Amino acid sequence: MKSVNSNAIKVRAATGDYEVVCKRGVLRRADREIACLGKFSSAHILSSPKVWRALEKQIRRGLPLSFAKHVHLFDDAEAAKNLFSVEKLASMLIRGGADRRSLLIAVGGGVVGDVGGFVASSYLRGVAFVQIPTTLVAQVDSAIGGKTGVNLTEGKNLVGAFYPPRLVLADPEALATLPDREFRGGLAEVIKYGVVADPALFAFLEKHMDSILRRDANALEHVIRRSVEIKARVVSQDERESGLREILNFGHTFGHALESVTRYRRFRHGEAIAWGMMCAALLGHEVARMPADTVSRIVALVRRIGPLPAWPPVKVTEILAAMHSDKKARDRNLRFVLSHKIGQAETIGGIPEKTVECILRCAPHLFVEPVESLGNCNA
Numbered sequence: 001m002k003s004v005n006s007n008a009i010k011v012r013a014a015t016g017d018y019e020v021v022c023k024r025g026v027l028r029r030a031d032r033e034i035a036c037l038g039k040f041s042s043a044h045i046l047s048s049p050k051v052w053r054a055l056e057k058q059i060r061r062g063l064p065l066s067f068a069k070h071v072h073l074f075d076d077a078e079a080a081k082n083l084f085s086v087e088k089l090a091s092m093l094i095r096g097g098a099d100r101r102s103l104l105i106a107v108g109g110g111v112v113g114d115v116g117g118f119v120a121s122s123y124l125r126g127v128a129f130v131q132i133p134t135t136l137v138a139q140v141d142s143a144i145g146g147k148t149g150v151n152l153t154e155g156k157n158l159v160g161a162f163y164p165p166r167l168v169l170a171d172p173e174a175l176a177t178l179p180d181r182e183f184r185g186g187l188a189e190v191i192k193y194g195v196v197a198d199p200a201l202f203a204f205l206e207k208h209m210d211s212i213l214r215r216d217a218n219a220l221e222h223v224i225r226r227s228v229e230i231k232a233r234v235v236s237q238d239e240r241e242s243g244l245r246e247i248l249n250f251g252h253t254f255g256h257a258l259e260s261v262t263r264y265r266r267f268r269h270g271e272a273i274a275w276g277m278m279c280a281a282l283l284g285h286e287v288a289r290m291p292a293d294t295v296s297r298i299v300a301l302v303r304r305i306g307p308l309p310a311w312p313p314v315k316v317t318e319i320l321a322a323m324h325s326d327k328k329a330r331d332r333n334l335r336f337v338l339s340h341k342i343g344q345a346e347t348i349g350g351i352p353e354k355t356v357e358c359i360l361r362c363a364p365h366l367f368v369e370p371v372e373s374l375g376n377c378n379a
Contacts, residue, residue: 009228012236013146013164020144020168020232022225024217027132027171030062034103034130037166041101043068044093046116048076051108051134054177059107059132068105070096076111078264081151083159089119103128103166109135109182110142110269114160117148121163131168135178136186137270139170140193140227145235145245151264155325156256162240170228172221184306185270187212188251190223191301192277193230196247196337196345201226206297209304247345250337251277254363257322262312271309274302278366283359284338287351294342299366311364316357323356 008019021033034043045059045068052059052073072092074085098104104127106116113131120129133143149160175183187205194202204223205212211219231248238245255276259267267275281298284290323334334356335349 009225009232010236011144011164011232013239015164016166018164018166018168020170020228022139022170022172022221022228024172024221026169027058027062027174030059030132030169031064031067033169034063034067034105034167037103037128037130040103040128041099042070042097043103043105044070044072044096044098045105045107046072046074046089046112046119047107048112049073050076051112055107055134055174058174063105070098072096074112074115076108076115078111078151078259078269081111081115081264083150085115086119086122086150089115090123093119093123098123098127100124100127103130105130105132106143107132107134109133109138113138113143114148114157115150117146117163117165118150118160121148121161126163129163129165131165132174133168133170134174136175136183136224137189139172139175139224140186141189141231141248143168143170144228144231146239155260155322156264158325164239170224172217172224175215175220180306182268182270183215184213185268185274187305188270188274188277188302190227191298191305192248192250192273193227195277195281195298195339195342196250197230197234197343198226199343201230202297202301202342206301209301213305246347247337250339250345251275251280253323253326253334253336254279254319256326257319258312260322260325261314261318266309266312274305274308275311275363275366278302279359279363280336280338282362282366283336283351283356284340286355286359288338288340288346288348290338290340294339297342303367308367310367316360319360320353320356 008021011018104120106113120127131143133139146162146164148163149157152158208219251273255272258272278299281295285295335347337345338348339345
C-alpha cells in the first residue's frame with residue numbers, strides 16, 4: 001500500500017519496493033504511515049536506553065501504546081554491535097510474544113538499525129521491519145538499502161544479510177536532541193554523497209556548511225532529502241552491491257579499518273569515515289588523477305564539520321591488516337572507491353601496497369597541516 005505522504009522516495013528491492021518518507025513532523029503520524037503496510041499481530045520497538053530516554057515522548061506521540069506496546073532496549077555502542085546482541089534481542093522477542101506476523105520497528109541510529117534489521121531477517125526466518133532512524137548517519141545512509149549485520153573481532157559488518165525494511169521514516173526533527181559530536185560525524189556521510197554522485201550537493205555544502213552546523217531547518221532538510229534520493233537511486237540499481245553501489249563506500253575502507261584497530265572505542269562511525277574520505281582523496285590524487293585543488297576542497301570541507309579524534313597511535317601494518325578483511329577485498333587484494341572529480345567515483349584495485357602505506361603515513365597530518373604542505377606522497 002502507498003504511503004500517505006505523496007513526497008515519499010521510492011526504493012526498489014527484489015523482495016518488494018519500499019518508501020522513505022523524509023519530512024519534518026513525519027514521526028507525529030508514524031502510526032498512520034505504518035498502518036498503510038497492512039495488519040500485524042503485534043508491533044515491537046527495538047531501541048537503546050539512551051535513545052529511548054531522549055525520544056520516548058516524541059515517539060509515543062506517533063506510536064502510542066495502543067499501536068506498539070512492546071519496547072526492547074539494548075546497548076547501541078559500536079562495540080556491542082555483535083552476535084550476542086542479536087541473541088539477546090531474539091530472546092526478548094520470544095518472551096514478548098513476537099510471532100511471524102509481528103512487526104519490528106527500529107528506533108535509533110545505525111547500530112540499532114543494523115542489529116535490528118539482522119534480527120528481523122533471522123527471527124522466525126524473517127519478520128516485517130520498519131526503520132525510524134534518529135541520527136544523521138542513519139537517516140541519510142544506514143537505514144536505507146537493506147544492509148543489516150554485526151561486527152566480528154576481525155572486522156566490521158562481516159556477518160549480516162540484505163533485508164530491506166518495509167518503510168523508513170526519516171524526520172529531521174528527531175535530530176534536535178542528537179549530541180553535537182554525533183551530528184557532526186553524520187555530516188561526513190552527507191559529504192560522501194556529494195563527492196561520489198552530486199557536484200551540486202557538494203557545492204551546497206561548501207556554501208551552507210555554517211547554517212547546517214547550526215541545524216538550520218531548511219538547509220538540513222534539503223541535504224538529508226538529497227542524500228536519501230542519491231542513496232535510493234544507487235541501491236535501486238544495485239541492491240546487492242555487485243557494482244555501482246560500491247561507490248557509496250568512498251572512504252570506508254580506511255574508515256572501517258580505523259574503527260577495527262581501535263576496537264570501535266575511539267571513533268564514532270562518521271568520524272572514522274571523515275578520516276577515511278581525506279585519505280581516499282589523497283589516494284585518488286596518487287592513482288586516479290584527482291587534481292590537487294579537488295583534494296584540497298574535499299579535505300577542507302571535511303575539516304569544517306569540526307574536530308575529529310586524533311589519528312590513532314597504531315602501526316601502519318595493523319591498519320593494512322584490517323583493510324585486508326574489508327568486504328571489498330578480492331583474494332585479500334585491496335580495492336578502494338576513488339574519485340577523479342567531484343560527482344564521480346569508481347572502485348579501483350591493484351594499487352601497490354607501498355602507495356597505501358604512504359597515504360597512511362601522511363594521514364595523521366591532515367588536521368594539523370595544510371594539504372599543500374604534504375607534497376607528493378610518492379616522494
